[in-house]
Amino acid sequence: xxxxxxxxxxxxxxxxxxxxxxxxxxxxxxxxxxxxxxxxxxxxxxxxxxxxxxxxxxxxxxxxxxxxxxxxxxxxxxxxxxxxxxxxxxxxxxxxxxxxxxxxxxxxxxxxxxxxxxxxxxxxxxxxxxxxxxxxxxxxxxxxxxxxxxxxxxxxxxxxxxxxxxxxxxxxxxxxxxxxxxxxxxxxxxxxxxxxxxxxxxxxxxxxxxxxxxxxxxxxxxxxxxxxxxxxxxxxxxxxxxxxxxxxxxxxxxxxxxxxxxxxxxxxxxxxxxxxxxxxxxxxxxxxxxxxxxxxxxxxxxxxxxxxxxxxxxxxxxxxxxxxxxxxxxxxxxxxxxxxxxxxxxxxxxxxxxxxxxxxxxxxxxxxxxxxxxxxxxxxxxxxxxxxxxxxxxxxxxxxxxxxxxxxxxxxxxxxxxxxxxxxxxxx
Amino acid sequence: xxxxxxxxxxxxxxxxxxxxxxxxxxxxxxxxxxxxxxxxxxxxxxxxxxxxxxxxxxxxxxxxxxxxxxxxxxxxxxxxxxxxxxxxxxxxxxxxxxxxxxxxxxxxxxxxxxxxxxxxxxxxxxxxxxxxxxxxxxxxxxxxxxxxxxxxxxxxxxxxxxxxxxxxxxxxxxxxxxxxxxxxxxxxxxxxxxxxxxxxxxxxxxxxxxxxxxxxxxxxxxxxxxxxxxxxxxxxxxxxxxxxxxxxxxxxxxxxxxxxxxxxxxxxxxxxxxxxxxxxxxxxxxxxxxxxxxxxxxxxxxxxxxxxxxxxxxxxxxxxxxxxxxxxxxxxxxxxxxxxxxxxxxxxxxxxxxxxxxxxxxxxxxxxxxxxxxxxxxxxxxxxxxxxxxxxxxxxxxxxxxxxxxxxxxxxxxxxxxxxxxxxxxxxxxxxxxxxxxxxxxxxxxxxxxxxxxxxxxx
Numbered sequence: 014x015x016x017x018x019x020x021x022x023x024x025x026x027x028x029x030x031x032x033x034x035x036x037x038x039x040x041x042x043x044x045x046x047x048x049x050x051x052x053x054x055x056x057x058x059x060x061x062x063x064x065x066x067x068x069x070x071x072x073x074x075x076x077x078x079x080x081x082x083x084x085x086x087x088x089x090x091x092x093x094x095x096x097x098x099x100x101x102x103x104x105x106x107x108x109x110x111x112x113x114x115x116x117x118x119x120x121x122x123x124x125x126x127x128x129x130x131x132x133x134x135x136x137x138x139x140x141x142x143x144x145x146x147x148x149x150x151x152x153x154x155x156x157x158x159x160x161x162x163x164x165x166x167x168x169x170x171x172x173x174x175x176x177x178x179x180x181x182x183x184x185x186x187x188x189x190x191x192x193x194x195x196x197x198x199x200x201x202x203x204x205x206x207x208x209x210x211x212x213x214x215x216x217x218x219x220x221x222x223x224x225x226x227x228x229x230x231x232x233x234x235x236x237x238x239x240x241x242x243x244x245x246x247x248x249x250x251x252x253x254x255x256x257x258x259x260x261x262x263x264x265x266x267x268x269x270x271x272x273x274x275x276x277x278x279x280x281x282x283x284x285x286x287x288x289x290x291x292x293x294x295x296x297x298x299x300x301x302x303x304x305x306x307x308x309x310x311x312x313x314x315x316x317x318x319x320x321x322x323x324x325x326x327x328x329x330x331x332x333x334x335x336x337x338x339x340x341x342x343x344x345x346x347x348x349x350x351x352x353x354x355x356x357x358x359x360x361x362x363x364x365x366x367x368x369x370x371x372x373x374x375x376x377x378x379x380x381x382x383x384x385x386x387x388x389x390x391x392x393x394x395x396x397x398x399x400x401x402x403x404x405x406x407x408x409x410x411x412x413x414x415x416x417x418x419x420x421x422x423x424x425x426x427x428x429x430x431x432x433x434x435x436x437x438x439x440x441x
Numbered sequence: 442x443x444x445x446x447x448x449x450x451x452x453x454x455x456x457x458x459x460x461x462x463x464x465x466x467x468x469x470x471x472x473x474x475x476x477x478x479x480x481x482x483x484x485x486x487x488x489x490x491x492x493x494x495x496x497x498x499x500x501x502x503x504x505x506x507x508x509x510x511x512x513x514x515x516x517x518x519x520x521x522x523x524x525x526x527x528x529x530x531x532x533x534x535x536x537x538x539x540x541x542x543x544x545x546x547x548x549x550x551x552x553x554x555x556x557x558x559x560x561x562x563x564x565x566x567x568x569x570x571x572x573x574x575x576x577x578x579x580x581x582x583x584x585x586x587x588x589x590x591x592x593x594x595x596x597x598x599x600x601x602x603x604x605x606x607x608x609x610x611x612x613x614x615x616x617x618x619x620x621x622x623x624x625x626x627x628x629x630x631x632x633x634x635x636x637x638x639x640x641x642x643x644x645x646x647x648x649x650x651x652x653x654x655x656x657x658x659x660x661x662x663x664x665x666x667x668x669x670x671x672x673x674x675x676x677x678x679x680x681x682x683x684x685x686x687x688x689x690x691x692x693x694x695x696x697x698x699x700x701x702x703x704x705x706x707x708x709x710x711x712x713x714x715x716x717x718x719x720x721x722x723x724x725x726x727x728x729x730x731x732x733x734x735x736x737x738x739x740x741x742x743x744x745x746x747x748x749x750x751x752x753x754x755x756x757x758x759x760x761x762x763x764x765x766x767x768x769x770x771x772x773x774x775x776x777x778x779x780x781x782x783x784x785x786x787x788x789x790x791x792x793x794x795x796x797x798x799x800x801x802x803x804x805x806x807x808x809x810x811x812x813x814x815x816x817x818x819x820x821x822x823x824x825x826x827x828x829x830x831x832x833x834x835x836x837x838x839x840x841x842x843x844x845x846x847x848x849x850x851x852x853x854x855x856x857x858x859x860x861x862x863x864x865x866x867x868x869x870x871x872x873x874x875x876x877x878x879x880x881x882x883x884x885x886x887x888x889x890x891x892x893x894x895x896x897x898x899x900x
Contacts, residue, residue: 036795037794040798044692047690048693048696051716051761054761055716062726065730239612247610263889264616264620270881270885271822272824273824274853275877275878278623278852279627282630304619307615311616365722367722368853372853372856401726409730416726419720420719423719
């Protein structure tokens with residue numbers, strides 16, 4: 014090496030320069046490619062979900078001339094008991110037969126009846142209960158169509174043929190007839206937001222799951238925020254540096270990385286088997302999620318406490334405040350915005366969690382909207398999981414729609430956390 | 442009295458106790474010539490009284506709520522002469538009694554059952570009355586006791602702060618309790634499992650088929666608990682995930698830290714972080730309904746055979762999920778590398794990529810390794826993606842296009858639905874949970890240790 018002249022060295026460097034620059038470009042390209050891959054994944058994920066789910070927000074309805082015939086209904090007055098027994102299905106069948114008088118034969122008629130959702134009799138019952146004068150009279154009502162009809166009508170705009178599935182040529186003919194006469198339309202799907210789960214896609218909604226999620230989150234928030242903040246205060250402001258506090262710290266960091274399903278096992282073995290708390294209840298779900306989010310909240314609360322400058326503490330102590338007064342009167346209010354952001358992020362995590370709730374039986378088929386923390390309930394992510402397993406095409410649409418609702422709630426929560434941090438954060 | 446009303450009443454009592462203590466202190470201070478003659482501020486006297494009033498009563502009430510059902514159950518069951526031996530039979534009987542007492546049971550009822558139900562209702566109402574009476578007496582009695590002790594010399598603030606401090610310590614111990622709870626719950630059930638299935642068979646057996654035979658001659662229900670196919674399945678899915686996440690996450694972090702302009706960084710980083718906020722059930726849906734069919738069709742078009750629940754689909758989507766995890770952890774450690782190291786390398790004439798590859802990455806390596814280990818533990822414990830997109834069949838295979846099953850999938854399938862707690866099938870889930878807990882714990886421990894050690898180096 015030492016024998017080389019300056020010119021020779023220069024020549025060698027310049028020789029390698031081209032390939033070095035090529036490598037530089039390649040490396041840079043790999044970096045850009047990685048970021049592009051990540052962004053592409055986000056875009057594909059969202060467009061996929063939105064394209065699959067946006068259809069669920071509208072629903073096909075069929076207009077029928079309904080005659081509330083006392084004879085068909087089998088009642089002569091309108092009260093609670095007679096409404097329970099009244100034969101509204103018969104009324105709907107009668108009006109379907111009137112609409113398509115040419116249909117004869119048992120199997121054809123039976124096929125005709127499947128145009129309308131099996132939930133439609135309840136719509137009629139509610140209408141009659143609200144307006145008893147209708148008994149014996151006729152009116153034109155929009156009734157929700159069966160999910161096969163719904164799927165078929167929605168697929169018509171993509172291709173001329175449409176997705177047939179279980180829909181026969183004859184049925185498709187009826188549907189086209191209704192479409193041409195304007196007796197079939199797509200309307201906003203309110204059922205999706207007002208109903209609980211159902212085996213029939215056109216009657217299934219997310220109301221029960223949303224309420225279940227709400228109750229579960231309330232329990233989680235009510236427990237994890239105070240406990241987490243108290244633990245953070247102790248560890249940050251009081252704890253002497255010794256083995257015991259080291260152990261607690263290591264524990265918290267480890268718990269933050271324990272798989273969520275293990276918390277579900279804990280909930281099953283301790284809360285349900287040992288304490289015999291009710292299965293499928295938001296109370297138990299909230300307890301399990303509390304244990305799961307606690308590390309997140311403790312860690313972020315500690316960071317918030319750490320960000321309060323020591324001068325505040327010293328000033329308060331100099332004025333004769335006790336240690337407890339320093340913390341609760343001065344440090345805690347200043348650290349609160351940071352703690353709240355941490356809590357919101359923890360809650361967002363809890364809202365999206367599914368696996369531990371499967372363990373404690375929140376996978377039940379829940380039709381009724383829960384009214385308290387001990388009612389059987391399910392939560393939104395679990396509802397998504399249940400629907401994703403259902404074979405009906407219409408359920409796929411609803412799964413994606415439920416995902417869209419879940420994601421929008423999460424986006425709102427995370428954005429509010431970011432805004433809160435920006436607005437209230439103080440730089441010292 | 443119903444429990445919510447009782448709680449409301451107790452709350453009211455506590456407020457009254459606070460007010461009385463506070464007013465007593467103020468009036469005493471007035472006769473002494475000012476608040477400064479008291480040992481503490483009047484509000485602390487109020488808190489002192491309120492704590493004496495509320496704390497013991499609430500603890501009593503809590504204990505009552507936890508234990509009363511079990512005690513009533515034991516008493517009711519003891520009153521029945523010929524009760525079934527089995528626990529499940531007793532459960533059924535007790536549920537019948539409860540339904541009868543609530544008036545839900547329609548149909549024939551034996552006189553014995555009816556008398557047990559009457560006894561149950563009697564005990565219920567007695568327990569409710571006693572609970573209300575005892576807690577209210579305790580609360581008001583202790584409040585009166587505290588009021589008697591109030592004096593200008595009483596150091597109320599110190600006493601109140603002591604109680605608060607104990608409460609803070611108790612909250613900090615919640616983390617330890619959780620760990621202990623996890624350990625106890627999985628350990629005990631696992632030990633019961635290992636009584637019926639030897640540990641060696643579980644750890645080294647090659648055949649997994651947890652269906653237990655109901656009859657001796659039943660086909661295909663041998664009940665084999667060799668967990669090796671689950672371990673290899675988990676490892677394969679995690680390996681595929683890391684194969685996606687580590688290069689992409691690391692390169693993204695390097696680009697964002699070393700090359701990107703401020704604007705690109707402030708735009709690209711939050712978008713990548715979105716991936717971390719998407720719930721896993723959404724990824725599972727995406728993997729099962731979009732990625733898996735796509736991969737199957739792709740494989741068929743090049744003449745390969747792929748299962749519609751291939752390990753590749755689950756692993757790929759899991760990798761996408763972990764990208765932001767790897768990138769944000771690597772970003773932190775890369776930013777922690779001192780600028781002087783970069784300046785030195787650049788000054789010697791190396792290109793930017795050479796600086797990164799030969800100086801920055803080696804310096805940040807321990808932190809990156811720690812981050813990757815954390816990501817691995819995340820991948821092993823991930824549940825929803827594999828439950829929805831990977832299969833149930835325990836295949837021992839190395840082909841990523843075939844379907845495999847993982848530890849978490851089996852835990853979910855074994856425990857969802859009806860279960861009895863004495864069959865090895867259910868207990869096996871806890872043994873798998875123990876394996877999962879131990880392996881992630883070890884990974885986390887090493888990772889946190891590595892990261893911590895590395896941080897100290899440059900601080």
